[in-house]
Amino acid sequence: MNRPPADLFEAIDVERLRSGHGVKWGSLPQGTIGAWVADMDFGVPPAVSESILQVTRRADFGYPCWPGADPVIEAFEERMITRHGWRPEPGRARVFSDLLQILQVMVEYATEPGDGVAIHVPAYPPFLASIARAGRRIVPLPMTRGETGWRFQTDGLAGHLREQGCRMLVVVNPQNPTGRVFTPAELGALATAAEDLDLVVLADEIHADLVFAPHRHVPFATIGTAAARTVTATSATKAFNIAGLRCAVAHIGPDRLRDALDQAPLDFFGTPSTLSRVATVAAWRRSDDWLAALMSTLERNRRLVEEWAATLPWEPRYHSPQGTYLSWLDFTASPIGTAAPAERLERLARVKLSEGAEFAQHTTVDTAAFARLNFATSTANLTEILDRVLTVPS
Template sequence: MSGPFETVDVARLRSGHGVKWGSLPAATIGAWVADMDFGVPPAVRESIVRVTEREDFGYPFWPGQDPVVEAFEERMAGRHGWTPRPGRTRVFTDLIQILQVMIEHATEPGDGVAIHVPSYPPFLASIARSGRRIVPLPMVWSETGWGFAAEGLTARLREQGCRMIVLVDPHNPTGRVFTRAELAPLAEAAEELDLVVLADEIHADLVFSPHRHVPFASLGADAAARTITATSATKAFNIAGLRCAVAHIGPDRVWKSLAEAPLDYFGTPSVLSRVATVAAWREGEAWLEQLMLTLDDNRRAVARWAAASPWDLRHHTPEATYLAWLDFAGTPPADGGPAALLERRAGVKLSEGAEFSEHTGVDTASFARLNFATSPANLQEILSRVASLWA
């Protein structure tokens, strides 16, 4: 392997403003927050340089349609086989903002919001802070992979007073890519109970072959009419700090409610974030293809390492993302959770599993999430340090 993904410059990573490395002691390796250790596509860098050389940092303006919206619509149709409804897309800063805004416009305080658990911790916190009730849909381990119980789903959601489903697909942290057959019961329940579905599809460009991402809004006319599709170029192209995301709003009542809100309520992503997003989606494909080869090698390396562990280290190779969800229940007990122990005694920081089920009754305390979007050599050092703790 050669090219931009063969090595990473740890000194560069530590000297910058990124939380993944900058917040850690010098001897600790960062493998937690979902940033990659790599750079960005050349087209993204060049687009930012052009804006900088023009000193073009005023308020954003484009004649006609926002180019971010155009690039989003092109990508959804060309890459994922779904054609968004024209005129129904808004640009936001990130998916956390989108979730918070949509909760306020699609539900009422006290309503239930269903979400697969474990789940992205800021999503759980956002639902809880808004005064809504988290209705967990537990992800279930099996020998063949992670899944969830679809039987009786409609009745369960009705009993819990659900008004919204938050679907994270591809799923963070397990890396599952839900099939059309798995998504169908969710669509049926949403139709019967008249639920809004917020589909977080931010990892859709990070799916490993032979798996295929299925946009929830592509399941049929009813699904399209009730789905808010949220995505961004930030994960696949490593530009999270630039803050730009989009939401395609299918439900008429939510669109009408948003249209009546004050304009300044939504904020304005910058010129830099917009040009970088457009460059990523329109010109970053060759870079992304090379990235996926490295991530594929890395996820297989994690799988081999986990299988060779002398302990019962449960792990399913992710079908998407650059995140490995590891169950340390079969290792010697760890006070305070496995990630805390690893940071303290092995000098490697993973994400603590318990955070992915906060505000719910689901127990994920024995898990930790490992970010493998780094060079092969750095990944081997991470895995060696983890293994050494229980050697």
């Protein structure tokens, strides 16, 4: 396969984005730039497009049939081995529609109403909403900012989780929205606490393919004996820009969870479509050259945001993400203000970011002065976004 040209991601078609069904641009008025939802403004890998077109040309939209092994599971296992150095145990992976479904299912099967579910905060807002909606208590593990970046407290972790009545630990790595890629030592501290308290761990590793050198993604299931208590959830959707197709994989380490799911009604969890499955396989097996070109673009944009932050007339205390294509911006000292900065930016600068307060909902952690910026766009569009943010009147 030939490597895509270096300028593949240098231009975006805004009219295509606005006229489609994507919420990131389609929900916004003309003149407002979407930089919020975690979709990329680029297309999809050629192999993904071709796989979908082949299904369409065959009018292959009947009930799905997969003789032999599930190709999505096979592609998942191959990718974990070759790219991330983890050999999943055969027979433990299941296909779901997305990671939010996986979280909801595991919360229902691994915990009881009133139990504590620990998660790093700020956190992906639908995860927080899902845990709260299920009647479980969110136990925040606050991400705090130091001189060298975002971190969390590991001393006394097991005691804290015990006091809070935790039965599950959710580990989002790379972390959304701070972009931290957790080190083996940090993951080891979490694994030790989980073992001490016999917690089920849900490891959301959907951004694993979007890590910037020299950082490296370490699957949680590779830490000591953690695999036996870990549900590893991932998908091709973020790295290959196919979120709307809805296909994800969960590798279920705990025997009791696997047995419980095997006994559930056959159609209880639904079935991802043929299109989502063939696209996922094409992404994981035939699109790494496209991904490499993408990462070059994201690295350039990441540095552009970092350079922009360094020249701001206020002190942003900004740390570049180590993974993902998301920047976590602090507007505390800015003229934009600490109350709903994303709303103010949308109104005055016509740029839509994600509101920081949403990333700490149902907790006492204060993220109201923050906003999340999606920089997976062309350099020209990103420059326009940053210029607009800088020129918002006080």
